[in-house]
Amino acid sequence: MIKLYNATTIDQAGNCLSHRDIYIDGGRIAKICDAGAPRPELKPTDAIDCSSYFVSPGLVNLHAHTAMNIFKGIAEDVPPEVWFNEMIWPYESRMTPDDIYTGTLLGIAEMLNNGVTAVADHYFGEEQVLQAAKDAGIRMDIAPTVFGMTPDWRDRLSQVCEFIRDHQGDSPRIKLRFGPHSDYTCPGDSLAQIVAEARRMRLPIHLHLAETRLQVEQSIERTGRTPFQRLQDAGGFDVPALIAHGLWLTDADLACLGDDTWFAFCPKTYMRLASGRGGFFDFSDRLRYSFGTDGAASSGSVNVLEQARLFAMLEKFERGDATIQPVLEVWQKLMAGHAVFGADTGRMEEGAVADLVVWDLNTPDTMAYYHPVAAILYAATSANVRYTMVEGEFLKYDGALKMDFAEVARETLRLQRDLLARGKGAAKVYY
Numbered sequence: 001m002i003k004l005y006n007a008t009t010i011d012q013a014g015n016c017l018s019h020r021d022i023y024i025d026g027g028r029i030a031k032i033c034d035a036g037a038p039r040p041e042l043k044p045t046d047a048i049d050c051s052s053y054f055v056s057p058g059l060v061n062l063h064a065h066t067a068m069n070i071f072k073g074i075a076e077d078v079p080p081e082v083w084f085n086e087m088i089w090p091y092e093s094r095m096t097p098d099d100i101y102t103g104t105l106l107g108i109a110e111m112l113n114n115g116v117t118a119v120a121d122h123y124f125g126e127e128q129v130l131q132a133a134k135d136a137g138i139r140m141d142i143a144p145t146v147f148g149m150t151p152d153w154r155d156r157l158s159q160v161c162e163f164i165r166d167h168q169g170d171s172p173r174i175k176l177r178f179g180p181h182s183d184y185t186c187p188g189d190s191l192a193q194i195v196a197e198a199r200r201m202r203l204p205i206h207l208h209l210a211e212t213r214l215q216v217e218q219s220i221e222r223t224g225r226t227p228f229q230r231l232q233d234a235g236g237f238d239v240p241a242l243i244a245h246g247l248w249l250t251d252a253d254l255a256c257l258g259d260d261t262w263f264a265f266c267p268k269t270y271m272r273l274a275s276g277r278g279g280f281f282d283f284s285d286r287l288r289y290s291f292g293t294d295g296a297a298s299s300g301s302v303n304v305l306e307q308a309r310l311f312a313m314l315e316k317f318e319r320g321d322a323t324i325q326p327v328l329e330v331w332q333k334l335m336a337g338h339a340v341f342g343a344d345t346g347r348m349e350e351g352a353v354a355d356l357v358v359w360d361l362n363t364p365d366t367m368a369y370y371h372p373v374a375a376i377l378y379a380a381t382s383a384n385v386r387y388t389m390v391e392g393e394f395l396k397y398d399g400a401l402k403m404d405f406a407e408v409a410r411e412t413l414r415l416q417r418d419l420l421a422r423g424k425g426a427a428k429v430y431y
């Protein structure tokens with residue numbers, strides 16, 4: 001049992017309560033009570049003085065290609081088609097299992113360091129992704145990607161089904177789902193076939209949709225349907241669906257969405273790849289969404305807090321209205337993403353699963369502060385994250401990651417050298 005004593009709690013709505021003792025046992029919040037109240041029946045083995053700290057639910061990243069941290073900075077200042085066709089896909093074609101494993105650990109390290117307790121991952125090399133998630137202890141929703149435009153996509157889909165059958169239920173921190181890469185990389189009936197497997201296994205899907213204007217225009221030109229309409233035709237909104245982006249969502253697309261459709265909005269990637277304003281903002285009040293980071297090769301980081309920060313600022317700037325996207329609403333959107341993981345996290349309440357962050361705001365980054373949530377949203381860095389806890393287990397403790405990051409860094413440097421020496425291969429798919 002762990003006791004965080006005399007803390008100020010910040011709940012999922014952004015409400016703060018000071019002088020709280022929090023007891024964590026069996027992976028859950030066992031008790032929250034007035035600080036100092038005697039609880040002889042509770043016998044903590046680790047007690048942490050949180051008198052000057054804030055405790056909140058963890059941050060969640062709804063869309064990442066975590067392994068791509070190995071490519072962070074490899075393709076700067078290029079348009080999306082060059083980014084995909086001439087840089088990322090050619091390098092990815094020669095990725096090794098070690099690259100994927102270490103890249104994923106590297107991304108997880110960045111996330112845990114920044115208070116991210118759960119991530120929805122979307123990548124290939126799922127055996128290595130799963131192993132890295134288990135080794136690091138983060139909560140991960142894994143969607144092994146399938147590209148329907150490759151000749152062997154049916155074999156790949158069978159392989160993914162087998163992986164899911166083999167590993168579903170491995171750990172309460174791991175969830176698996178289907179990951180068609182996107183509508184435009186799953187032509188013909190491949191999209192519907194992947195969705196059919198998801199429905200058969202009663203699992204959700206996670207895919208890219210309408211990220212750029214060009215994707216929407218090409219979809220209409222080739223199929224007469226928008227990306228959202230194609231997914232609807234494929235039955236993709238009859239299952240729980242996590243949509244990465246949807247930046248170029250149109251009015252007509254709103255009718256396609258299902259009861260359990262979530263969006264992962266990743267503004268830093270859109271800004272860096274100059275993806276345009278799109279339609280998302282115009283309809284956002286009618287959508288269920290939270291934030292994702294996309295891969296570090298496009299966004300430069302996998303710290304989801306930065307995405308929420310940019311989202312709020314972009315809206316204020318674009319609309320010329322500083323009163324919109326107020327701090328607490330943005331915090332609530334960030335917290336809303338917990339629902340996607342279905343793991344009973346994201347509540348600062350007794351009984352909730354203890355995926356928590358302990359914030360130290362008495363640092364040069366955040367002092368002076370008058371509202372802790374504003375300080376977190378607009379100023380916090382990883383230096384403010386004192387502890388990160390997943391299911392009652394500390395993965396960052398007193399400012400230091402539990403994993404051996406020095407070893408991860410050494411291995412990263414070695415793999416980076418190999419990766420550049422191997423160079424680019426032929427991309428299997430084209431953007």
Ligand SMILES: [Zn+2]
Nearest residue numbers: 208244294295
């Ligand atoms: Zn993505």
